[in-house]
Amino acid sequence: MNLPxxxxxxxxxxxxxxxxxxxxxxxxxxxxxxITDLALVNPKRxxxxxxxxxxxxxxxxxxxxxxxxxxxxxxxxxxFAVACTARRRDIATPMVDARAAALEGAGLARxxxxxxxxxxxTYGLTNEEVSRCNLLASIPVDPEFFSLNVAxxxxxxxxxxxMACGGALPAERPPQLAALxxxxxxxxxxxxxxxxxxxxxxxQPRKLMQRxxxxxxxxxLHTEEVNILRGILSSLVRPKSRTRxxxx
Amino acid sequence: MNLPxxxxxxxxxxxxxxxxxxxxxxxxxxxxxxITDLALVNPKRxxxxxxxxxxxxxxxxxxxxxxxxxxxxxxxxxxFAVACTARRRDIATPMVDARAAALEGAGLARxxxxxxxxxxxTYGLTNEEVSRCNLLASIPVDPEFFSLNVAxxxxxxxxxxxMACGGALPAERPPQLAALxxxxxxxxxxxxxxxxxxxxxxxQPRKLMQRxxxxxxxxxLHTEEVNILRGILSSLVRPKSRTRxxxx
Numbered sequence: 001m002n003l004p005x006x007x008x009x010x011x012x013x014x015x016x017x018x019x020x021x022x023x024x025x026x027x028x029x030x031x032x033x034x035i036t037d038l039a040l041v042n043p044k045r046x047x048x049x050x051x052x053x054x055x056x057x058x059x060x061x062x063x064x065x066x067x068x069x070x071x072x073x074x075x076x077x078x079x080f081a082v083a084c085t086a087r088r089r090d091i092a093t094p095m096v097d098a099r100a101a102a103l104e105g106a107g108l109a110r111x112x113x114x115x116x117x118x119x120x121x122t123y124g125l126t127n128e129e130v131s132r133c134n135l136l137a138s139i140p141v142d143p144e145f146f147s148l149n150v151a152x153x154x155x156x157x158x159x160x161x162x163m164a165c166g167g168a169l170p171a172e173r174p175p176q177l178a179a180l181x182x183x184x185x186x187x188x189x190x191x192x193x194x195x196x197x198x199x200x201x202x203x204q205p206r207k208l209m210q211r212x213x214x215x216x217x218x219x220x221l222h223t224e225e226v227n228i229l230r231g232i233l234s235s236l237v238r239p240k241s242r243t244r245x246x247x248x
Numbered sequence: 249m250n251l252p253x254x255x256x257x258x259x260x261x262x263x264x265x266x267x268x269x270x271x272x273x274x275x276x277x278x279x280x281x282x283i284t285d286l287a288l289v290n291p292k293r294x295x296x297x298x299x300x301x302x303x304x305x306x307x308x309x310x311x312x313x314x315x316x317x318x319x320x321x322x323x324x325x326x327x328f329a330v331a332c333t334a335r336r337r338d339i340a341t342p343m344v345d346a347r348a349a350a351l352e353g354a355g356l357a358r359x360x361x362x363x364x365x366x367x368x369x370t371y372g373l374t375n376e377e378v379s380r381c382n383l384l385a386s387i388p389v390d391p392e393f394f395s396l397n398v399a400x401x402x403x404x405x406x407x408x409x410x411m412a413c414g415g416a417l418p419a420e421r422p423p424q425l426a427a428l429x430x431x432x433x434x435x436x437x438x439x440x441x442x443x444x445x446x447x448x449x450x451x452q453p454r455k456l457m458q459r460x461x462x463x464x465x466x467x468x469l470h471t472e473e474v475n476i477l478r479g480i481l482s483s484l485v486r487p488k489s490r491t492r493x494x495x496x
Binding site: 025028029032033057058099139140141144145146147149151152155159162163167 | 282387388390393
């Protein structure tokens with residue numbers, strides 16, 4: 001079964017947004033996360049040059065945004081709606097955090113349209129609007145400072161949706177670690193150098209080599225790094241010391 | 249061992265930020281997540297009324313922000329620094345996503361200062377700045393639209409830090425579910441009603457009751473909801489049907 005990209009089935013709905021800049025910022029936040037379907041319910045000032053300014057390059061999202069007269073109109077074709085809200089309600093709708101809502105929404109969006117609904121900057125979503133939704137979702141905030149900007153909230157939800165869709169970073173070429181035998185040879189070189197320079201006395205070892213092994217073991221040395229370290233070690237011991245046995 | 253709140257040990261560092269509005273938005277994003285330590289390295293225009301405007305109520309964060317002449321100065325007292333960057337680098341510093349970086353940073357911040365470092369709006373962090381950090385971290389974005397606003401990036405990282413510190417929603421009183429015996433009594437009532445009203449024929453069951461059990465099982469019914477449903481069922485069957493045997 002070849003299912004579509006769930007992010008294409010996610011709709012962001014902004015209700016009675018007051019500041020046109022927030023609509024632009026939200027469009028940009030959506031676009032960076034690969035979400036492009038925006039519906040605006042009775043925006044106070046729209047269209048407006050500030051929306052375009054804050055959208056940066058996400059003009060395609062703004063251009064395609066639908067302006068609706070009601071939340072019902074904005075939810076046309078949607079099977080599951082999440083009310084994004086900062087405050088608890090006396091409504092029986094279950095409440096989860098943004099991550100859980102994104103996981104459920106992204107899962108459902110594999111086969112149907114799913115909406116995330118955001119309210120006005122000052123008073124949030126009305127109870128009437130929340131009652132249209134299946135789930136209440138909230139971003140955990142400092143209980144002493146509740147003032148999350150609506151475009152920042154859109155950013156967090158869209159980010160969580162991308163993460164929920166397996167939005168991992170493009171695979172990085174894993175580093176080429178030095179072979180353990182190369183690292184062992186380095187430890188041998190290190191120990192003999194420390195003996196030769198006088199720092200390490202094998203008769204009173206004080207767990208020194210064990211500690212150094214622990215340190216370099218955490219580093220996960222690359223081949224070229226081993227080469228650099230051994231170059232440094234070699235530079236510490238002058239040729240005359242290396243041939244001490246033949247000194248006069 | 250009574251460890252301090254790790255969010256109090258997180259420092260946000262913004263390097264050569266061009267737009268004062270982004271500094272204000274970042275302060276607000278930090279404050280909503282309970283992070284208050286902000287350092288600004290050579291901001292282009294600061295202080296500036298736009299910063300205050302975008303900070304909304306987070307003036308305490310702006311007022312306490314330190315303006316520094318170098319990243320080294322901003323990192324004073326810090327033990328672990330994360331370079332937050334949109335692009336991969338030819339640097340051996342390991343790269344992880346924002347969530348992994350927040351988990352590691354929040355863990356370390358229980359016992360020491362940890363910094364998250366953000367670059368200029370246009371060119372991000374310089375390689376010089378990145379080399380001061382222990383870890384590269386990136387927010388997964390749509391590869392075709394890379395333009396994440398710096399304050400939005402601060403928002404996502406601070407949100408992930410709060411989540412990493414167990415920033416769950418304040419505990420909600422769990423709903424009082426109906427006892428399973430009450431739900432079973434409801435199923436019995438439902439079945440007998442459907443038989444009496446003629447919808448359900450127990451000789452041709454078509455898995456009807458099984459399907460209805462599955463549906464109501466998902467709902468996790470509350471006691472008063474069971475009462476409402478049984479009230480509805482009772483209302484469907486008129487007294488005369490109940491006493492069918494005594495009809496003339």
